Amino acid sequence: MKDVTSELAELSERSRTILRQIVETYLATGEPVGSRNLSRVLPMTLSPASIRNVMSDLEQLGLIAAPHTSAGRFPTQLGLRLFVDGLLEIGDLAAKERRQIEAHIAGKHGTSVDMVLKQASELISGLSHCAGVVLAEQQVARLKHIEFVLLEPGKALVVLVGEDQAIENRIISLPEGLPPSSLIEAANYLNTRVRGATIAEARSTIETELASSKAELDELTQKVIQAGLAEWSGSLDDRKSLIVRGQANLLKDVTAQEDLERIRQLFDDLERKRDLVQLLGLSEDADGVRIFIGSENKLFSLSGSSLIVAPFHDDTRQIVGVLGVIGPTRINYARIIPMVDYTAKLVSRLLT
Incomplete structure (x- = not known):
């Protein structure tokens, strides 16, 4: 093409x-x-x-x-x-819309990250009259503590505690013949390195140390840590938290049977979380607004929908998620593109 x-x-x-x-x-x-x-x-x-x-x-x-x-x-x-x-000639947001976004997003200091993202999704859905979507790392907050709990031979629970007191549990497989002392040693090793870091930062640091043999750990303990790292990486479905708000907006002013069928197909698309997560994940590689129209992606090939998304960052300028809207291809691109861009920048500012 x-x-x-x-x-x-x-x-x-x-x-x-x-x-x-x-x-x-x-x-x-x-x-x-x-x-x-x-x-x-x-x-x-x-x-x-x-x-x-x-x-x-x-x-x-x-x-x-x-x-x-x-x-x-x-x-x-x-x-x-x-x-x-x-x-397309993209203008700026109206002052009223800018104030609405700022009141809902910029004024949320002290609110949990998860709640901020939910509010951002609901807000952008309401302003755009489309469905609002947010995709982010499940554990955006910085880590405070890690603990391993033996469940049964060959299985352990990894407990991740964030600085915001959020707790996330994941199950890992253990190497054969692992003594209980290796779980304690692995936890001690990790806790001296992960405090105050995001999962992505901790994973990068530990992988580098293990690869360069800087970690003075026995072989079984290293396997525990590597199993934990693999579980943290996980699949796209496991690592990402997907928020969708305002699907009902897509039904407004729909009268033609073919439009109703298109919206029904879109709802079916949204239920397939994995495909949407993978599509949004493509946007995490771009620093700016990305637009997907219709069959340019397999997810929306039947429903004829458009997706407009922009990434947001943490305080290290690392992209930790994307937010945007899903709607029919006949949406107001000139108005929604700057709206998505501005909201993403405000979320980034809040996270820093």
């Missing part, structure tokens, strides 16, 4: 203007746009016949399409992507 720059370079100014107007009208009304209506709102004087010629060219490029027998046109997924990446 050609990149956005080359696609735009091949379009004349007239074609870009008409494509922008078709997309903006469709996003505002949800209706296909005809040449006569376009001739009334374009910032240039063109006859309906001239507009139809340009629309025909845009249709051949796969940027717009005609629904059924309608004479109007609406943007395809490719047309939406071209618009979002190259033609």
Whole structure:
């Protein structure tokens, strides 16, 4: 596929203007746009016949399409992507919305991280009239203490206690022939290194020490620690906490049967937590807003939905999660993109 720059370079100014107007009208009304209506709102004087010629060219490029027998046109997924990446003019948030976000997020010092993220998800859902989503490391708070509890031969419980008094329990497998003293030694070793660190930081430090043989531990004790590290890493499902709020917003103003079916499909998509976690995880590699449209990802290939997300950071500038919204592809990108970006930055500020 050609990149956005080359696609735009091949379009004349007239074609870009008409494509922008078709997309903006469709996003505002949800209706296909005809040449006569376009001739009334374009910032240039063109006859309906001239507009139809340009629309025909845009249709051949796969940027717009005609629904059924309608004479109007609406943007395809490719047309939406071209618009979002190259033609969209993103403004700033309205002062009222900025104050709303600040009142709900910036004023939450002392509140647990989990509660802040839930409130952020609910807030952004309400402002965007879409579903709000937040994905974060389950243990964002810094560690205070670690303890190993023998459950049965070959199994132990790892108890992680955070500075915010949050407790997380995980079960690990133990090496054969492990004496109880190795659990105590492993706990002592870890507690001298993890206090005040996040799980990610502690994992990195300990893995480095073990790899460079700096840790003076017997072989079985090292295996206990490595088993704990493996469990901390876990699968995406295990390591991530997913918050989804405001699904009911997606049902507002839905009347057409095909729209109801699309929303039903989206709800089914949201139930498949693993796929959504993996999709959001892709956004943790980017420092800025990311936008996924329709079938650009397998999760939304049937429901025709868009996802707009931005990462947030801890006090070491490490990305610890992402937040954003899920809605139909016909959402107000110009308004929601800065809203997601601003909310993510406020959450980052709170976490630092």
